[in-house]
Amino acid sequence: xxEISKGKKLLSLLRSxxxxxxxxxxxxxxxxxxxxxxxxDVKIAGKKALFAFPESxxxxxxxxxxTLNLSKITGKAKALEIILAGNIIDAETxxxxxxxxxxVEARSGLEKGLSxxxxxxxxxxxxxxxxxxxxxxxxxxxxxEQALERETELFCMIAKNAMx
Numbered sequence: 001x002x003e004i005s006k007g008k009k010l011l012s013l014l015r016s017x018x019x020x021x022x023x024x025x026x027x028x029x030x031x032x033x034x035x036x037x038x039x040x041d042v043k044i045a046g047k048k049a050l051f052a053f054p055e056s057x058x059x060x061x062x063x064x065x066x067t068l069n070l071s072k073i074t075g076k077a078k079a080l081e082i083i084l085a086g087n088i089i090d091a092e093t094x095x096x097x098x099x100x101x102x103x104v105e106a107r108s109g110l111e112k113g114l115s116x117x118x119x120x121x122x123x124x125x126x127x128x129x130x131x132x133x134x135x136x137x138x139x140x141x142x143x144x145e146q147a148l149e150r151e152t153e154l155f156c157m158i159a160k161n162a163m164x
Contacts, residue, residue: 004063007032011039011064015137018130020120024109025049025091025100035062038069041133043099044113046106049091051099057086072140073098131158 014021023040030052037043045051053062053070061067062083071079074097082089082097095103104112121129131154138147 007035007064011036015039018133018137020117020129020133022113022117024113025051026107026109030054031062031066032064035064035066035069038066038073038099041137042101042113042116044102044104044109044116045091045094045100046104046109047091048106049094049100049109051089051091051094052086053083054086056084070099127161128158131155 020042021040022042022044023037025037025043025045026049028050029037029045030050031054034051034053053066055061055063062070067079067083070082073079074082078097089097089099091100091103094100102112102116135147135151135154138150141147142150
């Protein structure tokens with residue numbers, strides 16, 4: 001339990017930066033690796049990448065939020081199938097299931113990730129980037145009214161800073 005808690009703390013720390021987290025996958029992404037990827041904001045994979053949660057074949061389950069994060073993305077039925085079957089999913093299927101957001105030619109994932117990072121952040125104030133990331137994440141992590149209230153607070157903070 002202590003080791004799993006350390007992994008969850010690391011993922012929580014990663015998300016706490018309120019910066020866009022872009023995962024680039026080129027090879028095998030199984031188990032804990034897939035759990036890390038599911039915490040990214042944008043997921044890019046080369047066409048030869050492979051994904052799986054093989055834990056059930058070892059009489060285990062994903063322990064770093066994989067069951068929760070996968071079901072949010074694919075829906076309950078598909079998440080159950082993926083996790084319990086423990087089968088390997090190719091990159092095209094992962095893209096169709098929305099496990100990944102961008103499917104690129106093999107060995108070009110990092111290039112796409114760096115280009116996207118530049119597009120998302122170039123010439124933008126760090127406070128704007130952080131506010132957008134927080135607001136977008138809140139949309140799926142908080143009740144609607146609470147996320148809307150926080151978006152308003154972020155807007156007012158940014159607008160006040162712009163006027164100073």
